[in-house]
Amino acid sequence: MALFSKDPAPSAPALPRREGQQAAPGTTFIGANITIEGTLSGSEPVIVEGSVRGNVRLTGDLLLGTKARVEATVHARNIIIEGKLTGDISADERVELVATASVDGNIKAPKIVVAEGARFRGNVDMGSTRPRESAEKVR
Secondary structure, three states: OOOOOOOOOOOOOOOOOOOOOOOOOOOEEEOOOOEEEEEEEEOOOEEEOOEEEEEEEEOOOEEEOOOOEEEEEEEEEEEEEOOEEEOOEEEEEEEEEOOOOEEEOOEEOOEEEEOOOOEEEOOEEOOOOOOHHHHHHHO
16 A cells, blocks of 8 residues: 555556666666766666766666765656765656665655665655646735
């Protein structure tokens, strides 16, 4: 059951991999000993275990593994964070912070999951919009 709802919890999106599983075909893997400085962009699923500094702009899914150290503005369709990220995050569908995650930055996504034990400092924007009439009455 979903928190604060009678509806069943939605299943997690099909992201590149989970612990102990092989990456899906077509997935880009950035190893623990790799450092990227600049812009990482593309449409494939990406798994990061290394370091990234700069910008990440993906139309596919992103998994930041437990060894990942990212200092960047990040955007992807779905994002799972297991490691450390400093910077703002936005997702088209979902952001998940697992228990080992450490995030220092703002998150903007329609769905956000924060596991017990995850560390997060910043603001959350789940994209709620007020109808135009209600916004005018508030003024």
